[in-house]
Structures are given as structure tokens and as C-alpha cells.
Amino acid sequence: MKQQSHQLQKHLKNRHMTMIALGGMVGAGLFVGSGVVINSTGPAAIFTYALAGLLVVLVVRMMAEMTTVYPEAGSFSEHVRIALGNWGGFSVGWLYWYYWVAVVAIEAIAGASLIQYWLPHAPLWILSLSLMIVLTLTNLFSVKSFGEFEYWFSSIKIAAIIGFLIIGFFYIFGFWPETNLNFNNLTEYGGFTPHGIKAVFQGIVIVMFSFVGSEVVTIAAAESAEPKEAVGKATRSVIWRIFLFFIGSIFVVVCIMPWNDTNVLGSPYVSVLEKLNIPGAAQVMNFVVLVAVLSCLNSGLYSASRMLYGLAQKGDAPKSLLVLNHKGVPVRAILYGTLIGYASVILAYFYPDIVYQFLVNSTGAVALFVYLLVSIAQLKMRARLEKESPHLLQLRMWAYPYLTYITIISIIAIFVLIGMNPSMRSQLYMSLACILIVYVAYFFRKKEKKNKLSNKKVG
Structure with a gap:
């Protein structure tokens, strides 16, 4: 495809950016995965989500601070590069790229499973491939089409949660037919923390993975007409909405349903709606979860392609990936990001359990490591900016450097919790293996660049 442009196009509007920020954090993990957290933590899952949400908000705020200082950098991997050097940008870029291409495959398989609710006889691999193809074409068409799809996907998810909250609060506070004000489920069945305080903190490990995606708005800033304003507005709105929607x-779930109810483990939101005798509850929530999966798939393709494009700009990926079509879309970067997804979907046909488990385990701690490097980068960049260019700090991280230190310590503590949990230890080991591979690749890449430089000098 002939290169028509040298720059990504700024076609994302403020409304796109706001919904990308909101939609990025509201995925299938909330609608389905929350049941696992509630079942293993009890009603205290409220605090688990609050603590995890606070941690993610702090990381996104750090990203927003760096993005408003360097809005044209392209993504937070380049901010890490500016602060920590080439090794930081290389590591964050490739690890985040791998995380999302793996998630794309996971979500395609998950989305196909949801569609089988209505089409039980349709082969899973055909449905998975169909979802991949449709959303790949959406991303290839233009960045505006990605923004529009994400806008409407996010709108549906947010509307569903708001509706759920309204109905739930009516029930809890006694405004629903044949109900009275009742908070008994918060203290019955073993108390508020039936599994102890330790379980509250261990649950953060699972919840953190549900929040990954809220940082996509800082990547999209490079294609926004007003990056500083859009990122600032989007991240500020995220703060209170993340607590409203998640917490x-x-x-609502833990007030209406006993935490140890087996139905909660499967699908807590459907369980609540069925208890309230909402007609077609399963149908409605299955559709909402499917939208959440498609939204994650859409964002994953976008995030992976832009991260790969940024790596190519710095020479850490083939320069051929810089080719853009006439609408400023990095076509090759998008297609390369789908290869693992297509390969995984096909392999899942032959080895369904093995492939899915490998993808989940190998990405388990990767995003957390990226968040850790981002936090360290912000700590270093902010110190330099305070001395050299304080006027550039238009959107500041709160209580610097104390909250940054707390974030770094918290992420390290989460790694320790993963290592202490036998059921999650394999995720830590496989994720560390991925991180090691990236560092080995950087070593050889650095050596290759050094040899080329030496050859030029000799020549």
C-alpha cells in the first residue's frame, strides 16, 4: 500500500476521548469476573475494588501528567523512554504490545462463546475469526471509525451500569415492590470479611487485571485534535466515575445477593436482575457482556497497533510498519497486531484449553510491570521538570512524590501477593519469562545498533 502520509491524523474528538477513557475500564471483567472476587472476598469486595480502582487512577494520572507535557510523543512508552532511556521505552512498548495482542485473542474466543448463547450450533473458531475480521476492518478504515465504535460500545456499557445501579438502589432502599431497607447480606454468612483481611488484599490481584485498558486514552491523545485538553478532561472524569460504576x-451486588451464593460466582449481575424478576435478564446481560468484549477487542487492536507504530518510529520495530494509508491509519502495524490473534484462534480449534490458558498466564503480570515502569518514569521525569521546565506541568500528579512512591510500593506488593498465591504463581512465572525475553531482545538490538554504528565509522 502506498504511503500517503507521514503523521497519524487527529480525528478523535473530545467525546471520543471521554468514552474511550470510560469504556477502557469497563470490560467483561466487571460483569463476569467480579463474581470470583466477591466469592473469595465476601462483602468486603467493595474495599478490594476501591483499593484497586485508586491504584489505577493514580497510574492513569501519572500517564496524563506526562502526556500533557509531551502530547506529541505518541504513547506512554515514549514517555518512559524520555524518562528512563531507550531500554524503558523498548521494554514498555513491546510488553504492552504483547499484552494487547494476547488479549485480542482471548477476547475473540470469549466473544464467540457469548454469541453461542444465541447460535449454539455455530463453530467457535468461525465466530472468533468473524469477530476478529470485522473489528480489524473497523480499525483499518480510519481512526474516526475506531472512535465511533468505541463511543457507542462504551455508551451501551455505561448505560447498562447506570440502569443496574438505579434498579439496585431502589431495591436496597425499599422502593422496589415488597421490599424494605435491608443491608443484612453485608454482615450475615460469616460477617463483612468472612475470609479475613488478607483476602481483601489478595483480591486486588484479580481486580487489577479488570482495570487494564483505562490508560488507552493517553495513547489516543496523539490522534486527538486537542490532546492536552482531551486527556485532562477524560482523566478527571474517570476519577469519580470509576468509583461510582465499579464500587x-x-x-449493589453484595447487598442484594449473599456473597456465597453459587449464582454470584457465575454471573453476579444476571443473578441480581433475576432476583428482582427483571424479564429477559440473562438475554440483556449477555448482550452487554458481549458489547464489553467487543469494546475490549476494538481497543486492543488500536492500542497494539499504535504501540507498534511508536516502536517503529524509534527503530525498535521494522520501519515498514510506519506505512500509513490515505486516512493516516498504520495499516501494517494493525495487521501485525492481529497475527497472534488469528494464529491463536486457529490453534484454539485444535487445542482450546491449552491455548487459552497459555494466553491468560503469559499476560497475567505483564500489565502490572508496565504500570511499575510508568510510575518510576513519572517519578524521574517530574523531578527533572520541576527543576528545568515547571511551566510545562499543566496537569500535575497529586501529592508528588508521596503518592507516586505509594503506587510503586503497592504494585511491588501485588507481585508479592501473586507469588504467595499458588493458583496464580504460574501467571507470575510465565509473565516474568515474557519480560526476560523482551530484555534479551533489547540486549541484542542494542548490540546490533552498536555494530552498525561502528561499521559506519570504519567506512
């Missing part, structure tokens, strides 16, 4: 909805 509010978890509060």
Missing part, C-alpha cells in the same frame, strides 16, 4: 455496582 457502586459491587455494593
